[in-house]
Amino acid sequence: MGRSVSLDDPHAAVALAARTGQAKVYQHVTQATERRAYCAPALKSALAVPLKAEGDVLGVIVLGDENPERFSEGDLVQAQVLAHLAASALRQARSRAKLQERARELDLLQQAIPRLAEDLELKGVAERLARICVEDIAVRLAWVGRAELDGQVSVIASWPPEHPYPKEISVRWDGVPEGQGPTGRAIREMRLQVTEDMSSDTGYAPWRKAALSYDFTCSAAIPLVSHGHPFGVLNLYSEQPGFFTTHKLNLLQTLANQAATLLENAQLYEKTKRNLAQLETLRNIDLFIISSLDPELTIRVVLDEVTEQLKADAAGVLLAEPQTLTLRLAGARGFRSRSESTRAISITQSLTARKILRDRRVVRLTREKLLEETSFGFRKFCEAEGFVEVYFAPLISKHRPLGMLGIFYRRKPREGVPTDFLEALAAQVAIALENGQLMEELRRSNLDLRAAYDATLEGWARTLELRDLETQNHAQRVTELAVRLGLRMGIRGEALTYLRWGALLHDIGKLGVPDSILLKPGKLDEKEWAEMRKHPEYAYELLSEIEFLRPALDIPYCHHERWDGNGYPRGLKGEEIPLAARIFAVVDAWDAMRSDRPYRKALPVEEAIEEIKKDAGT
Structure with missing residues (x-):
């Protein structure tokens, strides 16, 4: 029991029956060379009958006895009948086992492919593939490598993920020595490469020491090929000699073929995501440039x-x-x-x-x-x-x-x-x-234009002062005060520029007042005063036609309006009066009180402040 016999043994009855497929009776078993083929050394006679089914020898039945000439031809016939029944049963059992194994493999593939397809990311698909090989097919280590354009084979994922071997080795698929191993050949030739014995295979020399330190004895490198092009490789390792049988390799090859397409799709998906991200980046930068x-x-x-x-x-x-x-x-x-x-x-x-x-x-x-x-x-x-x-x-x-x-x-x-x-x-x-340069040029041009505007407006203001000797330097003083007060009240940017221009031009409407009234040394009569009160309307008629000065109209047109509604020309009151005009009205009154006039001296600061407070709300 528990013995094995080589089919090539010329003296073993079991081997002879298996080789020839013929039953034979041994009436006298005396030679030691024949006796070794039986269950017990004391046997003197034996009967060897092959188990045959559909032309194949599945095994041999051996019957032995301690007495010589124990078996007759009738015993041989009966043994052959029993052998036929046993062979049929064995054939059926083996067929059932094969069917069960095929069913298990089919079930494994049916479950594995959807599991691989669940992940759209390249690393996720590769890790699932390696994990299936370890957990369902019982390899010791699996890793998925990608064939890079520079000849490197980069590790995408491995299982178990903590195993150090994939990180310790350098593998290539080009013509250098590191590309001559099973991994490089599998990618270049797009053919399965099996290493039966790592300790002696010369092609495994660069990685032998590291592999043997983890007790690996054999490996398989399965190319991952999609649409006729090598994507990479599935590398598998086992510590069991002879682990990679033809049957296992067929299963692994089928799994790898399915996975290769999914890996390429995942790579295309990631590339598409990168392209979309790049387009989004370009769009965001475009918007940023615009803003x-x-x-x-x-x-x-x-x-x-x-x-x-x-x-x-x-x-x-x-x-x-x-x-x-x-x-x-x-x-x-x-x-x-x-x-x-x-x-x-x-x-x-x-x-x-x-x-x-x-x-x-x-x-x-x-x-x-x-x-x-x-x-x-x-x-x-x-x-x-x-x-x-x-x-x-x-x-x-x-x-x-x-x-x-x-x-x-x-x-x-x-x-x-x-x-x-x-x-x-x-x-x-x-x-x-380019936009920055254009904007800088535009900014300089704008500054030059603003400077020209200011110079023009200041020239107009000086023209008015030359015409009305009582108000020399008045425009410059009230303009500076109005800007300072505007800043304190939170006015900035363009609004402050228009406040400045409006202050410079606050009496521009007096250009429409006759000299006989404007320069009259004595008190104006009622008719003359009515004409003088028209100068805000003259300012509106003059400036409203000039587009760039239109926003500066608030002061020339409204600086004589009063909070209580008793001002002119429109009788505005309260917040109906533009803020710039309200600011200027205070500044104008302050400058008038603090300036010498032919008929009085300038008021001291304290008195001017009290006067402003007293007239507040009027």
Whole structure:
């Protein structure tokens, strides 16, 4: 019992029956070489009958006796009948076992595929795949790798996630030694690779020590192929010799084929999400450019977005200074050093800078290209920062180069950099810079125009003073006082400008009053006074036709209105009177009391204050 016999043993009755499929009676078992094939050494006779079903030998029944010549031909016939029944039963049992195993595998696949499809994220799908292999198929470790464009195989996910082996090894799929193992071959050849014995397989040499330290004995590398292209690999490990049977490998291959499509879909989904995020970024920056007139602030926003969306380690905007032929840093993110090389690049010394500004397209600098850079300072700066890949995009506005947008990586970007997105960001920076320059020019022009307006209005005010000798310098004094009081009352910006202009022009309507009345030395009669009281209306008729002065009308038109409604020309009262006119009315009264007149001296400050308080509300 518990014995095994090689089918190639020429002396074993069991082996002979199994090989030939023929039953045989052994009446005298005397040779030790034959006796070893039976259950007990004392047997003197035996009967060996193969278990045959549908032409296949499933096993052998051996009957033995301690007496010689114990079995007859009739016993042989009966044994063959029993063997036939036993073979049929064994065949059915094996068929049921196979069906049950197939059903279990089908059930596993039916449950596994929906589980994989539940997750839309690449890492989530990969982790579920590795977990199914460990928990449902009983491999010791599983990890999913992606074939990167630079030849690396990056680990997307593994199970158990805490197992250190995937992090300890470096695997490639290109022509270097690390790419000649089963993983690299599986990806390149798009064929299953099985390592039966890690301790002796020469292709496993770079990883043998680490693998054996975790008691792995065998492995399988299953390519993940979708639409005829290798996405990556499913790597599986076991500590059981011979674990990866043909049957298991077929199951794993079916699972991997289904998973490959889901992994590629997940990768496309993530790419779509990134593209949408990039479009959203461009839209947000567009809105920011529209709402902000500050190019420096826009540059800061763009640098934040470019480092986030493109996973860059650093980014910067360099602006061209035509006078010095220099690119000078206008904004930066992520640089460690503060070297002069980070702040300025000589266009004449840098081959890269000249190429970008000449060709006006995105330039990619790999580690090798950085070593060829002719600007010694920039090259040393990149070495000190540890940059291995740099991208520059030109800033072009109206066919004029303004500078460059640069992004820097200390590790090679996994999926490269979308140059169209980088160009779009650079275009937005150029627009912001152009807008900033236009706004600065507009601001200077506006300041010049405002200065011209002020000079013109002050000239008008002086003209009035020359005409009315009693009010010399009055316009300038009340204007300054009105502005100071307006500021104290919270008036700012354009409203303060119009308050100033209105104060300067408060008596512009007197241009319509005849000199005989305006310059009369004595007291005005009732008719003359009625004419004098028309000067606010003359001011309205004069200024309302001038568009840029229309907002300044409140003071010239309403500064003689009174809080109690007894003013002129319209008899407004209370808050019907514009605030600017109310402010000016107080200032005008104050200046009148504090100025010398031919018929009286100026009031002292205290008396003027008391007079203002006394007349409040009138």
